[in-house]
Amino acid sequence: MAGDQQDFDIIVVGGGLVGAAGAVALALQGYRVAIIDRNHTESEPAADWDSRIYAISPGNVRWLASLGVWPKLDAERCCAISSMEIWADADSSLAFDAYESNLASLGVIVEGGRLQQALYQRLDELGVTRFSGVECKNVEFHHHHTKLVDAAGNEWHANLLVAADGAGSWLRQQADITSQRHDYAQQGVVANFECEWPHQHRARQWFFDDGVLAWLPLPGKRISIVWSLANDKAEQLLQLDALDFVKEVSAAGQHSLGRLRLITPAAAFPLMLQTPDTLIKPGLALVGDAAHQIHPLAGQGVNLGFRDVVALIGALGTPNPVRLPGDITGLRRYERARKADMMAMRMVTHGLHGLFAHEQPWIKTLRGWGMQQVNGHAGLKKRLIQQAII
DSSP, rough: OOEEEESSSEEEEOOOOOOOOOOHHHTTTOOOEEESSSSOOSSSSSSSSOOOEEEEEEHHHHHHHHHHOGSSSSSOOOOOOOOEEEEETTEEEEEEEEEGGGOOOOOOEEEEEHHHHHHHHHHHHHTTTEESSSEEEEEOOOOSSSEEEEEOOEEEEEEEEOOSSSSTTTHHHEEEEEEEEEEEEEEEEEEEEEEESSSSTTEEEEEETTTEEEEEEEEETTTEEEEEHHHHHHHHHSSSSSSHHHHHHHHHTTTTTTTTOHHHHHOOEEEEEEEEEEEEEEEEEOOOGGTOOOOOOOOOOHHHHHHHHHHHHHHOSSSSSOOOOOOHHHHHHHHHHHHHHHHHHHHHHHHHHHHHOOOOHHHHHHHHHHHHHTTTTTHHHHHHHHTTTT
């Protein structure tokens, strides 16, 4: 027996941060939008501190505010980054300061669950239809519309599908878009801690021969860590009890904030570089992790995804009966607009990973010299910060 059929201008497949933000932005442009998400959405995030946190760039903070999303966040659960210190070894360091660059902050740390909740609240205010717990089984691309079908035979029709369904995107696979992949054979270990000394809104990052450790400030005397390690070392770390895990993190971070206490269990996610051969097909646009996956050492993954949405909105414009959102002409504008930013971020993250993973003494000497030169050049540091805060 046939299921129901529903029609929209645009359907976003995937209800994560980028997909939900995209649906908000598209609805504000005047499109009839729906989200289809295979996961069941939660109405309230956990009261505990979320181990998945994001450093949102100032440019994206302003954009989320313009969407009416940022004001819905509890300011007491957000933490501005006022400065950042990076170490390659004892003699090589680099420091960035928001005040010296005439900025309010270098970014703002938010919990993934809290930002997701704010996005869902805004979607509900705008009347965006959300279908959660739906697993699509088939997709058809026709001349002026696309059709999604689930296991029960329910159909959703739209002129444009936006694939925001993650790195393993089902929709990208169904569209026969191939990807170039590089597995770093690493995992990103995440956890939150209370610390003895105040972090003073400073982010800290250490590059080791076998990985990268970042300490990111949370409200109060708390930090969140992301430690990128080879798979075997990450697994060893995850097997430690809480006290031994704390000892490892404290020692690697040079005991910079005194005694630490674990407040959320450690978790991990795999790291890889992934670049699809195209971001578009007639009736389809890829955004977020479906469009690119990079190493997290620069903390730019979700920021890159939000910039995808901004570019897509710019390419589509407002609803127009002559120029439909799924038309390839507008989608090509989107792809052209994103290529340079994506390539630059891919080169930076992949290049830094390779540079700091090198164990040859002359490479270490060269990178140390380079960091010292950048650290002593205020104008260059300011330009680097301006690129990072977009």
